[in-house]
Amino acid sequence: MLPYLETFQQLASQYFHQERPVSDPINAAQLSQIVDFNLGTEGAELADLKRAAGQYLDYQPDTAQVDFFKLLYSGRNNPALLGDWVTSLSNANMHTYQMSPVATLMEQELINQWNRLVGFTSVANMGDGVMVSGGSQANLIAMMMARHQVCPELRSKGFGGQVLVAFVSDQAHYSAQKAANVLGIGTENLIAVASDDQGRLSPIALKKAVEQSIDQGHTPFFIGLTAGTTVLGAFDPVPECRSIADQYNLWLHIDGAWGAPVLFSQKHKHLLKGCELADSFAWDAHKLMNVPITAAVILTRHADVLTQTCGGGGTDYLFHADENSAHNLGQKSIQCGRRADALKVWLSWKAIGSNGFENKIDQLQDIKLGCVAAIETSPHLHMIGPAPYLNVLFQFRPSALLDEAQLRQLNIAICKQMQAEGGAFVDYAKYQGKTGIRLILGNSDTQTSDIRRLLSHCIKTGQNLSS
Numbered sequence: 001m002l003p004y005l006e007t008f009q010q011l012a013s014q015y016f017h018q019e020r021p022v023s024d025p026i027n028a029a030q031l032s033q034i035v036d037f038n039l040g041t042e043g044a045e046l047a048d049l050k051r052a053a054g055q056y057l058d059y060q061p062d063t064a065q066v067d068f069f070k071l072l073y074s075g076r077n078n079p080a081l082l083g084d085w086v087t088s089l090s091n092a093n094m095h096t097y098q099m100s101p102v103a104t105l106m107e108q109e110l111i112n113q114w115n116r117l118v119g120f121t122s123v124a125n126m127g128d129g130v131m132v133s134g135g136s137q138a139n140l141i142a143m144m145m146a147r148h149q150v151c152p153e154l155r156s157k158g159f160g161g162q163v164l165v166a167f168v169s170d171q172a173h174y175s176a177q178k179a180a181n182v183l184g185i186g187t188e189n190l191i192a193v194a195s196d197d198q199g200r201l202s203p204i205a206l207k208k209a210v211e212q213s214i215d216q217g218h219t220p221f222f223i224g225l226t227a228g229t230t231v232l233g234a235f236d237p238v239p240e241c242r243s244i245a246d247q248y249n250l251w252l253h254i255d256g257a258w259g260a261p262v263l264f265s266q267k268h269k270h271l272l273k274g275c276e277l278a279d280s281f282a283w284d285a286h287k288l289m290n291v292p293i294t295a296a297v298i299l300t301r302h303a304d305v306l307t308q309t310c311g312g313g314g315t316d317y318l319f320h321a322d323e324n325s326a327h328n329l330g331q332k333s334i335q336c337g338r339r340a341d342a343l344k345v346w347l348s349w350k351a352i353g354s355n356g357f358e359n360k361i362d363q364l365q366d367i368k369l370g371c372v373a374a375i376e377t378s379p380h381l382h383m384i385g386p387a388p389y390l391n392v393l394f395q396f397r398p399s400a401l402l403d404e405a406q407l408r409q410l411n412i413a414i415c416k417q418m419q420a421e422g423g424a425f426v427d428y429a430k431y432q433g434k435t436g437i438r439l440i441l442g443n444s445d446t447q448t449s450d451i452r453r454l455l456s457h458c459i460k461t462g463q464n465l466s467s
């Protein structure tokens with residue numbers, strides 16, 4: 001073991017001390033020339049493994065840098081990193097308390113805390129939950145619980161010819177489509193309800209769509225709202241949609257994969273007003289809480305539905321009736337083997353407390369406001385959607401008049417050029433037919449000066465490309 005530990009220490013030390021660009025846009029053919037990807041019949045020396053692991057790090061985008069704006073997370077969470085290392089060392093398995101005693105109790109504490117923040121804590125409805133691999137799995141399980149509520153016999157008998165219909169906004173994450181596919185709902189029975197001019201699901205359009213599905217003889221069963229949409233960061237209106245869910249007896253889910261952490265902030269939690277009225281809630285710790293991937297949770301305010309929906313099997317050999325069996329989490333999960341993601345989340349929460357996350361959100365929201373103001377006062381940059389959260393979507397427009405297709409081409413080229421120059425790593429996205437640069441504020445080390453530098457780089461690159 002010792003040589004491997006020493007190798008890891010050397011690689012980690014090099015990694016933390018070396019200067020490197022945020023990302024190296026190397027293509028697959030070039031990379032295949034550099035790294036020996038072949039697996040053979042004979043084993044290799046530790047030196048070969050060390051070289052490969054070093055190359056892995058060399059060509060990996062560095063998401064810890066403040067210039068990484070591409071995805072819904074950025075920065076380094078050191079307590080969580082410690083937790084991730086220890087988790088691998090332990091190789092714990094979360095199906096039973098026996099195989100993960102400390103991590104099981106940590107996960108239960110996390111679920112209690114998350115439920116408390118969401119408001120799934122009334123006496124009649126003590127919240128439940130289980131950690132999952134990400135928002136996609138959380139959304140899948142939410143739809144599965146809703147399906148179980150409307151058709152409990154479906155888990156054993158399969159579909160009996162009924163058409164179940166689910167509703168999300170046209171801004172929802174594509175994981176809703178995956179869930180409809182996996183659960184046999186059919187992606188054509190997932191209705192993309194129109195959003196309003198702020199990117200929020202329109203309750204009027206939702207009601208109409210639900211009634212239309214009833215008129216067609218179908219069975220509506222699920223409304224999936226988003227708290228923090230992927231492109232704009234919009235928050236769908238919860239109370240209005242709860243009324244519709246109650247009227248037609250539908251499950252109301254909130255996908256808070258990205259936006260849930262606003263609940264830490266006294267100043268910004270109004271964005272999720274009414275979230276305690278939902279039936280289930282998805283929360284990614286590997287997005288704004290910046291815990292290394294993967295770490296997420298599905299919460300529900302209904303005590304037994306998770307176990308009724310996901311449980312079954314394994315009692316012959318795994319889930320023994322011992323003194324701690326009430327703590328076994330395996331029957332709430334669709335997985336058997338499950339990594340102990342709780343430790344890294346618990347350590348990072350313990351390290352900074354909920355106040356630490358509150359400060360991060362408040363600080364990033366202030367920086368966002370400054371960023372939007374800078375764009376709005378620039379003659380070269382234009383917001384192409386509202387920015388209620390930590391997503392800023394804007395376009396560079398040159399003095400010459402360009403049509404939307406040309407602007408798209410130019411703004412994509414700006415993103416690529418900045419990356420190639422070793423500058424910021426940002427992505428582009430489309431909203432209502434316009435393609436812009438999507439800036440995500442997720443790194444607590446980001447300063448206003450980093451944003452100013454990025455915007456100047458966008459303008460300079462745009463001017464060079466369009467001259």
Ligand SMILES: Cc1ncc(COP(=O)(O)O)c(C=O)c1O
Binds near residue numbers: 072135230257
């Ligand atoms: C709103 C939203 N929901 C769900 C997901 C999927 O989460 P994950 O990547 O953890 O599966 C994303 C990913 O970006 C997202 O933005």
